[in-house]
Amino acid sequence: MTAQTNRQFLLTQRPVGAVTRANFTFREEPVGTPAEGQILVKVEYLSLDPAMRGWMNEGKSYIPPVGLGQVMRALGVGKVVASRHPNFAVGDYVNGALGVQDYFLGEPTGFYKVDPNLAPLPRYLSALGMTGMTAYFALLDVGAPKAGDTVVISGAAGAVGSIAGQIAKLKGCQVVGIAGGKDKCQFLIDELGFDGAIDYKSEDVIAGLKRECPKGVDVYFDNVGGDILDAVLSRLNFKARVVICGAISQYNNKEAVKGPANYLALLVNRARMEGFVVMDYAAQYPAAGQEMAGWLATGQLKSKEDIVEGLETFPETLLKLFSGENFGKLVLKV
Ligand SMILES: NC(=O)c1ccc[n+]([C@@H]2O[C@H](COP(=O)([O-])OP(=O)(O)OC[C@H]3O[C@@H](n4cnc5c(N)ncnc54)[C@H](OP(=O)(O)O)[C@@H]3O)[C@@H](O)[C@H]2O)c1
Numbered sequence: 001m002t003a004q005t006n007r008q009f010l011l012t013q014r015p016v017g018a019v020t021r022a023n024f025t026f027r028e029e030p031v032g033t034p035a036e037g038q039i040l041v042k043v044e045y046l047s048l049d050p051a052m053r054g055w056m057n058e059g060k061s062y063i064p065p066v067g068l069g070q071v072m073r074a075l076g077v078g079k080v081v082a083s084r085h086p087n088f089a090v091g092d093y094v095n096g097a098l099g100v101q102d103y104f105l106g107e108p109t110g111f112y113k114v115d116p117n118l119a120p121l122p123r124y125l126s127a128l129g130m131t132g133m134t135a136y137f138a139l140l141d142v143g144a145p146k147a148g149d150t151v152v153i154s155g156a157a158g159a160v161g162s163i164a165g166q167i168a169k170l171k172g173c174q175v176v177g178i179a180g181g182k183d184k185c186q187f188l189i190d191e192l193g194f195d196g197a198i199d200y201k202s203e204d205v206i207a208g209l210k211r212e213c214p215k216g217v218d219v220y221f222d223n224v225g226g227d228i229l230d231a232v233l234s235r236l237n238f239k240a241r242v243v244i245c246g247a248i249s250q251y252n253n254k255e256a257v258k259g260p261a262n263y264l265a266l267l268v269n270r271a272r273m274e275g276f277v278v279m280d281y282a283a284q285y286p287a288a289g290q291e292m293a294g295w296l297a298t299g300q301l302k303s304k305e306d307i308v309e310g311l312e313t314f315p316e317t318l319l320k321l322f323s324g325e326n327f328g329k330l331v332l333k334v
Contacts, residue, residue, distance in 0.1 A: 004030055005028050005030065005102070006028070006029050006032075006101055006102045006103045007026065007027070007028050007101060007102050008026070008028075008029065008071050008101040008102075009026055009071070009072045009101070009314050009315070010024060010025045010027055010071055011024060011056055011066045011068060011069070011070060011071075011072050012025040012068060013068070014057060014058060015053070015056055015252075016254060017252050018252045018322060019053060019319060021316070023056070023315070024072065024314075026312070031102075031103050031105070032105045033082060034082050034083060034084045034085075034105060035084065036084050037084060038083075038084055038085065038105060038106055038107055038108075039080050039083045039084070039085050039088045039094075039104075039105075039106075039108050040080070040081050040083070040103060040104070040105050041079065041080055041081065041094060041098060041103065041105075041108075042079045042081050042102070042103060043076050043078040043102055043104060043334045044076070044077055044078045044079060044121055044334060045076055045077050045121050045122050045125060045307075045331050045332065045333055045334065046075070046076040046331065046332040046334060047074060047075040047076060047125040047130065047131070047330075048074070048314075048317060048321060048326075048331065048332055049075070049130075049131075049321075049330075050321050051246075052073070053252065053322075055073055056072075062279070063279075072100040072314075073097055073099060073100075074097070074332075075098070075125065075130055076095070076096070076097075076104075077093060077114060077121045077122075077125060078093070078094060078104065078334075079091065079094075080092045080093075085107075085108060088108055088111070088113075092113050093115070093121065094111045094112065094114065095111065095112055095113075095124050095129060096110055096111030096112070097110065101311070102311065102334060114128075118293070119293070119296070122305045122307055122329070122331045122333075123296075123303055123305065125305075125329060125331055126163075126305050126331070127292055127296060127303035127329075128293060128296075128303075131159045132288075132289070133281060134160045134245065134276075134278040135160045135161075135163035136164075136167060136288045136291075137276070137278060137284070137288065138164065138243050138245045138276040138278070139164045139219075139221055140171075141276075141281070142241065142243045142274050143168075143219040143241050143243045144241055145218070146171075146173075146218075147172030147173065148172065148174070149173045149174070150173065150174045150176065150216065150217055150219075150237075151168040151173045151174065151218065151219040152175075152177075152178065152209070152219070152220045152221070153165045153175065153176070153178065153220075153221040153223070154178040154179075154220075154221070154224040154228050154232070155179070155224050155246070155248060156177025156178055156179045156184075156188055156194070156197070157180075157184035157185075157187055157327065157328075158326070158329075159328060159329035160245060160246070161221070161223050162188070162192060162302075162304060163301065163303070164245075165177055165192060165194055166192055166300075166301050166302065167295075167301070168219070168221075169192075169193050169194070170301070173218075174195050175193075175195050175196075176194065176195060176196040176197065176212045176213055177196075177198070178205065178208070179198075179200070180199065180201040181199060181201055181202075182202070183327075184197075184199075184327065185197035185198070185199045195212075196211075196213075197212070198212060200228060205227070205228055205231040205232070206231045206234060206235070209232065209235045210235070215237070216237035217232055217235045217237060217240055218237050218240050218241070219240065219241050219242075219243070220232045220236070220241075220243065221245060222242060222243060222246070222247070223245050223248060224246070224247060224248050224249045225246070225248070225249050225250045225258070226247065226249035226250055226258055227249070227258075228249070229242075229247070229260050230260050230261055233265040233266070234262050234265060236266070236269045236271050237269060237271075238269050238270060239270055239271060240272075241271065241272055242266070242271065242272065242273035243274060243276055244273060244274065244275045244276060248321070248322065251322070303329070304328030305328050305331050306320075306326045306327050306330050307332075307333050308320075308332055309333045310332075310333070313332070314332060317330070317332055
């Protein structure tokens, strides 16, 4: 690649089931120059998110799907290398929807500046980015935990789950994580201070919940859906809150999504289950980001990033989210 070449992954085929390299066209084209109101950004790190799988599907969702032939959508951080926009200057670092490519050229809609002197750039995609905001608002606003509550989190060793669990600990809750594998479960307890962990790959989740949450579950932060959601519903307490943050176990389904059979547990316990979309909280990101930065600075919050190098590895690296091979926030270094 020369400095003037932009490598891009275009979505050219909608996946059925898991993503494959064949769903994309890899293109190299010359880097353009900004028109009035546009900026040119050298992409440095891309956020790889389970939601990207949903963005590839046709149909109505909380944002439009990526169009066929378009650059695959991805959040990222990068450096402004040319600008014809009054709010962004050459040398600024920005966070925005940069796309799976070397250079973003366009209007910086929704972009904001980040400071690489205050935190390493990948952290603006993890605790200090959309991931951290998701954990913060989904837990505090929808989950509404009170000190002493038992909070259960699935996908607990992942990007969102690991942060949500630590925030619940900061709020004085009893926190139990559900994750795949011994190493991830040990990490939750030894490194992040969770009170308990359930390895869903090697034990029965209901048995694990009875052991780790003898007083039942007050808040369930769900990242995975499917059988694990059903298991936790069977252990809810009176007035429990179930946060539907995600359902990664269902994203590659070729058939219909599997809904929760145990939903009458909501009726019996006068509990509620509520969906969450982080973008609804955009106006509150700066205040939450400040609080998260404070917790990071004092060591009360730990952010783990799993950085993979090479734009060209994008399709295979994305799949790590679905096999559980990522450990922490999955970031692609371009
Ligand atoms: N609603 C929103 O606004 C919003 C915003 C951001 C993210 N999310 C959601 O939050 C969830 C977590 O996202 P993330 O970025 O933090 O990803 P992540 O947790 O870092 O990575 C995904 C993890 O999911 C687990 N997993 C994969 N397949 C699974 C299955 N079949 N059953 C159980 N667990 C499975 C794997 O962990 P194990 O090794 O433990 O299996 C994997 O490491 C996703 O559902 C995502 O869509 C929602």
